[in-house]
Amino acid sequence: MTILTVSQLNTYVKSLLDADAHLRSIYVTGEISNFSDHYRTGHYYLTLKDADAAVRAVMFRAENSRLRFRPENGMRVLVRGRISLYPRDGQYQMYIDDMQPDGIGALHVAFEQVKQRLQSEGLFDDSRKKPIPRCPARVGVITSPTGAALQDILHILARRFPLAKVVFCPVQVQGDAAAPQICEAIRQMNAQDAADVLIVGRGGGSLEDLWAFNEEVVARAVASSHIPVISAVGHETDFSICDFAADLRAPTPSAAAELAVPDETEERAVLYSFAMRTSRAMAARLSRERLTLQHTAALANVSDPARLLHGRRLTLDAAGERLEHAMQNRLARQKSSLSLLCGKLDALSPLRVLSRGYTIAEKDGSAVTHAAALRRGDQILLRFADGQASCTVDETEEPQ
Numbered sequence: 282m283t284i285l286t287v288s289q290l291n292t293y294v295k296s297l298l299d300a301d302a303h304l305r306s307i308y309v310t311g312e313i314s315n316f317s318d319h320y321r322t323g324h325y326y327l328t329l330k331d332a333d334a335a336v337r338a339v340m341f342r343a344e345n346s347r348l349r350f351r352p353e354n355g356m357r358v359l360v361r362g363r364i365s366l367y368p369r370d371g372q373y374q375m376y377i378d379d380m381q382p383d384g385i386g387a388l389h390v391a392f393e394q395v396k397q398r399l400q401s402e403g404l405f406d407d408s409r410k411k412p413i414p415r416c417p418a419r420v421g422v423i424t425s426p427t428g429a430a431l432q433d434i435l436h437i438l439a440r441r442f443p444l445a446k447v448v449f450c451p452v453q454v455q456g457d458a459a460a461p462q463i464c465e466a467i468r469q470m471n472a473q474d475a476a477d478v479l480i481v482g483r484g485g486g487s488l489e490d491l492w493a494f495n496e497e498v499v500a501r502a503v504a505s506s507h508i509p510v511i512s513a514v515g516h517e518t519d520f521s522i523c524d525f526a527a528d529l530r531a532p533t534p535s536a537a538a539e540l541a542v543p544d545e546t547e548e549r550a551v552l553y554s555f556a557m558r559t560s561r562a563m564a565a566r567l568s569r570e571r572l573t574l575q576h577t578a579a580l581a582n583v584s585d586p587a588r589l590l591h592g593r594r595l596t597l598d599a600a601g602e603r604l605e606h607a608m609q610n611r612l613a614r615q616k617s618s619l620s621l622l623c624g625k626l627d628a629l630s631p632l633r634v635l636s637r638g639y640t641i642a643e644k645d646g647s648a649v650t651h652a653a654a655l656r657r658g659d660q661i662l663l664r665f666a667d668g669q670a671s672c673t674v675d676e677t678e679e680p681q
Contacts, residue, residue, distance in 0.1 A: 298365050309359075311358070314335070315327060338377050421448045423450045430483050443545065511527060511529045
């Protein structure tokens with residue numbers, strides 16, 4: 282008789298289950314209960330049950346990180362995995378490799394989960410929506426550089442409102458890298474205050490193709506943008522989480538461009554019409570005022586001519602006083618300026634220099650400025666401030 286320990290028994294049963302090829306990869310459908318997300322390891326622990334039975338199951342973090350939705354109690358799912366035994370507890374369980382909602386796609390479930398969660402936070406409330414500027418000077422465009430959506434947007438912006446500058450930020454709009462790039466583009470646009478309105482989107486596609494715009498991080502980036510955002514994801518019937526979070530939803534990228542800017546032709550027509558109405562209103566007002574003035578003047582002249590003459594006389598007297606005052610001020614300024622110029626001329630006058638004891642020596646009618654210009658016996662004329670004297674040069678001496 283063989284006697285086994287509990288550990289040996291559990292290990293033996295585990296080896297039997299692991300060796301069974303039928304249990305290595307099986308599909309099981311059931312309802313989730315006792316769901317637990319272990320906060321340290323990130324593993325999912327749950328029970329799958331139907332009306333008559335239940336089985337424990339675990340989905341490790343490496344596998345559940347690929348899920349697009351979050352499992353919940355009461356959700357019916359189809360799982361794929363293997364059956365084995367956990368020796369410590371002596372209870373067999375299912376190790377889940379993949380999980381899908383039963384009867385509806387995982388992406389649809391994930392879409393509804395994200396939508397409900399953000400809606401409950403008030404992220405989609407109308408009170409959060411920012412108005413789109415009427416005539417933006419800069420339009421930011423965040424989309425794929427190779428998609429048809431970009432060309433549609435650029436064409437319509439150029440046709441409707443060429444005055445607006447387009448600030449383009451290329452991103453991936455499909456795949457795992459798309460959501461982080463879209464978030465970073467929105468962040469950069471806001472950090473640099475690069476635009477007055479943002480168009481974020483892409484052309485249509487399947488739910489999988491559009492999934493980047495259903496990511497929670499993209500929705501939060503759109504909602505937190507201080508620059509108004511127009512979401513342009515997909516075609517007429519396609520809705521995304523980004524649409525709900527944006528300040529304005531456009532059914533197509535082309536429609537987003539039309540919503541972002543006004544039609545220049547229409548704006549010019551409106552301005553022209555306004556200018557014409559204003560001009561006609563001003564002309565009519567001036568005509569009425571002119572008639573009123575003429576009527577008043579006529580009444581004043583007819584009723585009291587002396588009063589009119591007295592008023593004109595007062596006006597004339599006032600004008601005369603202003604003219605006389607202006608002339609006196611001008612003469613005073615001219616006198617002051619003349620005195621200043623005379624002072625400058627007097628300071629530069631040679632006579633002023635001679636009055637301080639200096640003389641000017643002249644030879645043959647020209648001033649002598651150097652001793653070398655004189656020779657013994659030369660006749661020179663010395664000019665003083667009060668007269669002159671004729672002199673003969675006996676000798677000259679140059680500085681050593």
